[in-house]
Amino acid sequence: MKFRLIKAGKFKMGSEKGRDNEKPVHWVEITKDFYMGVYQVTVGQYKKYVDEKEGNFEPGCNKQGDNAAVTGVSWDDAQGFISWLNEKEGGEHYRLPTEAQWEYSARAGTTTEYSFGDDKSLLGDYAWYDENAYDVGEKYAHIVGQKKPNPWGLYDMHGNIW
Template identity: 40%
Template sequence: MASSAWSIGPAATLPTQIENSVGMKFVLVPAGEFMMGSDESPDSLAKSYPQYERARFLELDDEAPVHKVRITRAFYLGQHHVTVGQFRRFLEASGYKPESETDGTGGYGYNPDYDPAKSVRGDAFEGRNPKYSWRNPGFQQGDDHPVVNVTWNDAVAMSKWLSETEGKTYRLPTEAEWEYSARAGTRTRYYTGDDPQSLLKAANIFDADAQKNWEKWAIYALAGHDGFAFTSPVGSFAPNAFGLYDMHGNAWAWTADWYGEHYYANSPLDDPKGPATGAVRVRRGGSWHTWSFYARSSYRNWNSPDTRYTLVGMRLLREAD
């Protein structure tokens, strides 16, 4: 437990940091309100991202309208992504089998001999293939790296097991809780400011270190080095004002929400939870292979709940008592 605390009303005091049974550290995020989304113009974006086709800036309707959101209760958010070591401890203790293993199709992985041009989708990675999973994304990871190749369903299963084991409520953050936490009081594209180059001090992103393995996308790489060609140990870069690490980059994080392209137009003021139904779940934050444009705090992406990929991991939320 941390020594300092937020005051939540006159009758309750909560520790600012906690650590759970599998070694996951959580930071208290206070209740508050913020402006969610972005209505930045294509002209403004084109000035900062001149290497991108202008058509990309015309496909961001789902980030608008900018709207006020009120987070009415404090919560604990994982200070880092769930790590390889923490996920392994969950599997060993619970007996749960990840989807990449139970359905026999595996995941995706980095193969230096793989040719994206020969893929139907032009994908940067090889898969699905049983040789790839959370255990093997095609590159070396330590126990302190973010676990990847995990599905939304895997994340929900870990949350459920932790809840049952500890008698606390664990879950994925809503899309609003994630963006509120990522912004940490800012209204800029990143919590480091508007300049994409500012990410080099706070994020493991697609830069000169990763670009050497994908020369065809070199124009999208940040001009500089973050020191990592693939995932990095969690907490390797500067945190935001809430004390959260890697909210931009390293691994995309699943959220609880179904994706709704026009949901923002009718989103409730208090604690929005996304559409009641849908086909795909939202992921946020970008990854070690993500171009800076897609790592903005407001950017929304999505996948089916059974997707497992070398860029996608998770960050869990624990509700405050």
């Protein structure tokens, strides 16, 4: 797994446009540096955990190969994966980001609607989403890192699995 150091800072969190559950936009300060995964967790990475801890990995909806983003993982499943990673490393190195840390990382220091600007016509260069995937029959997670990264070098922050 590859990680990127995200430096502490302030940003405007939330959205006014069409997302009532994201209102109001407000300033948030991230007080400590943290690390974010450069890519989403893949089927292959998660499969190693399941095979070692629980026996046999059943792909379910994860049939796109080992390099695709893993899907169908609950919060508890994610915590199990994180505990397994920490056991392997001998410490408490890994955890899920907070909602604020995730949004800060996705925005990557920008103030525009997307980390690449306000032009939605460019979204397909950075993300798998309804119009370039789901609506054309690709109803699955794609291989991670196929689209352009955000300005902080993080991939798939605008879309692949959620």
